[in-house]
Each structure stands twice: as structure tokens, then as C-alpha cells.
Amino acid sequence: xxxxxxxxxxxxxxxxxxxxxxxxxxxxxxxxxxxxxxxxxxxxxxxxxxxxxxxxxxxxxxxxxxxxxxxxxxxxxxxxxxxxxxxxxxxxxxxxxxxxxxxxxxxxxxxxxxxxxxxxxxxxxxxxxxxxxxxxxxxxxxxxxxxxxxxxxxxxxxxxxxxxxxxxxxxxxxxxxxxxxxxxxxxxxxxxxxx
Amino acid sequence: xxxxxxxxxxxxxxxxxxxxxxxxxxxxxxxxxxxxxxxxxxxxxxxxxxxxxxxxxxxxxxxxxxxxxxxxxxxxxxxxxxxxxxxxxxxxxxxxxxxxxxxxxxxxxxxxxxxxxxxxxxxxxxxxxxxxxxxxxxxxxxxxxxxxxxxxxxxxxxxxxxxxxxxxxxxxxxxxxxxxxxxxxxxxxxxxxxxxxxxxxxxxxxxxxxxxxxxxx
Numbered sequence: 523x524x525x526x527x528x529x530x531x532x533x534x535x536x537x538x539x540x541x542x543x544x545x546x547x548x549x550x551x552x553x554x555x556x557x558x559x560x561x562x563x564x565x566x567x568x569x570x571x572x573x574x575x576x577x578x579x580x581x582x583x584x585x586x587x588x589x590x591x592x593x594x595x596x597x598x599x600x601x602x603x604x605x606x607x608x609x610x611x612x613x614x615x616x617x618x619x620x621x622x623x624x625x626x627x628x629x630x631x632x633x634x635x636x637x638x639x640x641x642x643x644x645x646x647x648x649x650x651x652x653x654x655x656x657x658x659x660x661x662x663x664x665x666x667x668x669x670x671x672x673x674x675x676x677x678x679x680x681x682x683x684x685x686x687x688x689x690x691x692x693x694x695x696x697x698x699x700x701x702x703x704x705x706x707x708x709x710x711x712x713x714x715x716x717x
Numbered sequence: 718x719x720x721x722x723x724x725x726x727x728x729x730x731x732x733x734x735x736x737x738x739x740x741x742x743x744x745x746x747x748x749x750x751x752x753x754x755x756x757x758x759x760x761x762x763x764x765x766x767x768x769x770x771x772x773x774x775x776x777x778x779x780x781x782x783x784x785x786x787x788x789x790x791x792x793x794x795x796x797x798x799x800x801x802x803x804x805x806x807x808x809x810x811x812x813x814x815x816x817x818x819x820x821x822x823x824x825x826x827x828x829x830x831x832x833x834x835x836x837x838x839x840x841x842x843x844x845x846x847x848x849x850x851x852x853x854x855x856x857x858x859x860x861x862x863x864x865x866x867x868x869x870x871x872x873x874x875x876x877x878x879x880x881x882x883x884x885x886x887x888x889x890x891x892x893x894x895x896x897x898x899x900x901x902x903x904x905x906x907x908x909x910x911x912x913x914x915x916x917x918x919x920x921x922x923x924x925x926x927x928x929x930x931x932x933x934x
Contacts, residue, residue, distance in 0.1 A: 552889070625802040628835050632828040635751045635801055642793045 523547050524587060526553055529607045541595040541608045542570045543587045549615070558612040564601025580691050582611065603604060624630060719808050719818045720932060721837035721866055727824035727879030729845045730874035730896065734755065734822035737925045738841075738932060739784050740911035744814035747787040749833045750823035751796055756909075765790030767807055770797035773796060774810055779789060781909055787811070801828060808836040817933060826860055839868035840894025842891070846880045848872045869932050870894050894906055894928045895905040897921060 528541045543557055559568060561581045569583055587593045594607070669677070680697065683689045722735040732755040748756035748764060750782040757763070758779060762772030764787055775776035779786045787807075788794065810820045814834065818898075820833040835841060840861050844854035854871070861868055871891045873880045875898040886893045896902065905915040 625805045625832055625835060627829045628831040629802055632826065632831040635823075635827050636797055636799070637793050637827040642797055644906070649902065 524557060524609050524613055526559065526608060529623045530603050530607055535600055535605075537599050537601070537603055539563065539597050539599075539603060541597075543585065543593045543595065545587055545590050545592075548590065550587065552589050552615040554589055554616050554618045556612075556614045557587050557610060559583045559595060560609045561599075562604035562607050562609065563597065563599035563692070564604075566601075567598055568598040574647045580694075586616065594618065595636050598625055718816065718839070718933070719812050719820065719837045720832045720869070721820045721822055721830075721840040721861075722843060722901070722920070723822040723830055723834065723840055723857050723861065724843035724850070725824065725857035726844065726850040727825065727848050729854075730844050730872070730879070731824075731843045733902060734841060734843050734896075734928070735819050735916055736784065736906055737911045737913070738817070738819045738855050738929055739786070740913060741817055741929060741933060743821060745778065745785045745787060745811050745815045745817075746819045746821060747808065747811065748751060748789035748828055749820045750789050750803060751799065751804075751829045754821065756786055756788050757787035757858065759793050763788050763790035763795075764804075764807070765792065765795040765799050768801060768803045769795065771801075774807060775807065783914065784909070784911070785815070790867065793870075799830060804832045805836045808833070826856060830857075831864060834864040834866040836859055837864075839869045839932075840866040841870050841872060842868045842889070843874055843904040844884070844885075845875045846877075851885070856893075861906050870928065871934075872896060872928060892931070894924075894931055896924050896928065 524545050526543055527605065528539055531538045531540075534590055539561070541559065541582065545558075557606060559582065561569065561583060563581075568692055569581075571648050583595055586637060595606075600641055623711060681691070720738065722731045722738065724731050738744065746756065751765070754763070758777075762777040764777060766772035766902050767774055767777045767787070774787070777787055779788055787800045789794060793816075799818065808818055808820060820829045822833045827860045835846065841853050841913075842854055842858055842861070858868060868889075870893045871885060871889055871893045872895075873882060873885060873893055874896045880895050882893045882895060891903045899921040900917045901919060901924075902912050905912040908915060911918070912925050916922055
């Protein structure tokens with residue numbers, strides 16, 4: 523049986539919530555549990571970064587708990603915690619622990635090797651002679667030559683929020699809507715060119 | 718066949734092993750260190766540009782003597798443009814054209830190592846016989862196991878006259894090949910050449926040949 527214990531602590535204006543998942547009774551045939559935890563804190567949240575153990579989506583954290591094991595989950599926020607601040611929403615037995623099955627799983631589990639924006643020198647000229655000819659072009663990301671400047675600027679802002687771990691729910695919705703509309707337009711374009 | 722050359726610790730000789738494996742016929746060497754390339758390009762497109770859809774794989778291949786190389790890039794700005802997940806499809810596309818794809822993995826256990834191992838059919842675990850590098854080799858082996866890139870050989874590189882071959886073989890359960898600490902290997906790697914090309918018929922060249930045969934067996 524999976525139990526969730528939690529403690530809360532306030533540091534200035536920030537509330538820290540520490541949760542511990544504990545599977546006390548191992549069940550035969552179950553290697554691990556996929557556990558969804560709801561976070562009940564008012565205001566902006568800082569959830570764990572997605573990594574080997576956790577995924578996050580707005581105010582829900584999903585983690586894989588090895589059978590018979592213990593796993594910690596920590597969140598922080600500026601609002602007032604509800605009682606309880608953490609709540610198990612769903613528990614699903616899974617035979618899989620954290621074994622990646624796609625390249626994206628590998629990235630999720632091990633973390634992207636892309637350096638944060640702040641780590642990239644703003645003036646490539648300071649490294650003149652050290653960069654290779656193609657890569658030293660002033661392009662900052664792959665599509666800036668073809669994406670309209672206003673859209674490009676917004677993408678940069680979203681990317682910066684992603685790097686800073688402050689991506690908003692509205693960002694996700696807008697990205698999803700853009701993806702949907704872009705896909706529809708691409709499909710229409712292809713259909714049109716085939717006619 | 719995609720072979721990942723990995724090891725955990727930096728400086729243990731992954732690039733040396735990759736370069737020498739790359740001397741086999743119909744083989745391409747890929748520098749998969751996305752952050753700090755060990756086999757950078759003198760000019761022209763690199764792996765970064767391929768991963769950013771700015772160059773094709775064909776455009777980024779370089780010929781250095783008998784080595785065919787897909788070099789890594791050294792520009793962090795270019796790396797930010799890259800999609801690292803594409804590394805897997807790049808390696809798979811190379812495997813369609815070459816008999817062997819040798820991937821020189823970076824140090825550490827980050828995703829660029831993981832993606833190479835994900836794509837790899839087998840791997841080579843390189844370490845030096847010391848108490849600093851060996852634990853990292855054990856950690857890397859755990860990642861290899863998760864990603865199912867079976868370790869064909871452990872390489873004890875820069876070995877002295879009495880390397881702990883048996884202990885490493887027993888600890889890891891993997892056959893061990895020994896490469897001696899030899900300036901000729903270092904010099905050949907610095908020159909970007911397989912030791913068998915720069916110093917043919919020497920003891921280090923023969924040791925490397927045994928390793929190449931074992932890995933590609």
C-alpha cells in the first residue's frame with residue numbers, strides 16, 4: 523500500500539512542501555507504481571523539474587515509485603497551502619520503472635544536453651576563430667530566418683521561461699493551439715499541392 | 718552496426734578507442750559530444766548543423782586520411798539550435814550506409830550519452846585502471862544496461878605492467894582488453910590517426926588490433 527506523508531515549512535514568502543511516498547507492502551508481480559500527486563497550493567507553483575523520477579503538468583506531479591521503495595517529492599509556492607497540500611490522485615501498477623522507450627524518454631530521464639540560454643555568450647565575435655563556419659552564423663535557433671519576427675520573439679520568450687522553469691499554463695495552451703493550427707495548415711498545404 | 722564508445726570519466730581514452738575502431742573498412746566515426754567536441758571540424762558543417770536541420774548528414778561528413786568522420790561542433794549557440802533527439806535518427810541513417818558506426822560518447826551520464834546508447838547495438842566501456850575512473854565506468858555500465866547496448870568489451874586504457882584485469886572482469890562480468898600506457902598511442906590520437914597507421918607493426922598497434930577484432934566480432 524502506497525502512503526503519502528508530507529510536511530510544510532515557510533521560508534519568508536515561500537512555502538515548501540515535502541512529500542514522501544512509501545510503499546510499505548510489496549505486491550507480487552508489481553515492479554513499480556506510477557503515482558499522480560495533486561498539489562494544492564494557491565498562487566504560482568514551483569514543481570519538480572521533469573527528470574528520471576518525475577513528470578509535471580500544471581498542478582499535478584507524476585512519479586514512479588519502485589515497489590517496496592520510498593520516493594520524495596518536493597514543491598514550493600507563494601500561496602497558502604490547503605489541507606492536505608499534497609494528495610494522491612491516482613496509483614497505477616506498472617511493470618516499467620524508468621526504462622526509456624523513445625529518444626524523448628531518454629531526454630526526459632537524463633536531461634537535455636542543450637546549455638541554458640544564459641550560458642551562451644551573447645556576442646559570438648568574442649570567440650571569433652574558435653567557432654566553425656556554419657555554426658558561427660548569427661542564427662540563434664533553427665527557424666529564425668523564416669519565422670515572422672513577432673512570432674520568433676514570442677518563441678524566444680517562451681523558451682526563456684522554459685529555461686527558467688517558469689513556464690505558465692497559458693504558454694502550454696498557446697503552444698498546443700499553435701501546434702494544432704500549424705498541423706492543420708500543413709495538411710491543407712500538402713493536400714493542395716497533391717491536387 | 719552502431720557501436721557506442723563510452724566510459725563515464727573524461728580523459729580515459731574514449732576518443733582514442735573510437736578513432737582506432739574507425740579505421741575499419743566501411744566505418745564512420747561520430748563525435749557525439751554535443752557540448753565539448755573532441756573531434757571538431759576544421760571547417761564546414763558539423764553534427765550540430767545536422768541536428769539543427771541546417772545541413773544534411775552527407776554535407777557534414779569529413780574525410781581525414783582513411784577516417785570518415787562526422788565531427789562535433791563547438792559553438793554553444795549552434796548547439797542551442799540543435800534537436801538532440803535527432804541524434805538517434807542520424808546514427809540510424811548512417812548505419813544504413815556504413816557497415817559500422819562508431820560513436821565517440823561524451824563523459825558523464827547526460828542525454829547525449831544516453832541517446833547514443835539508445836541507438837547503439839553494442840558498446841565499449843573505456844576506463845583507466847584507477848580508483849577514480851573505475852567507479853564511473855560501473856555507473857556507465859548501469860546506464861548501458863538500462864538502454865540495452867550490451868558491452869562488448871571493457872578497455873583498460875593507459876595500463877601499466879600489471880593492470881587489474883581479472884578484478885575488473887569479475888566486477889563487471891565483461892571481457893577486458895588492455896591498452897598499454899604508450900606515448901605512440903597518444904601521439905597517434907593527437908595526430909587524429911589510428912595507431913596502426915602511424916605506428917604499424919608495433920606493440921600498441923597490435924593491442925589495438927585485438928580490441929578492434931573483439932569489438933566488431
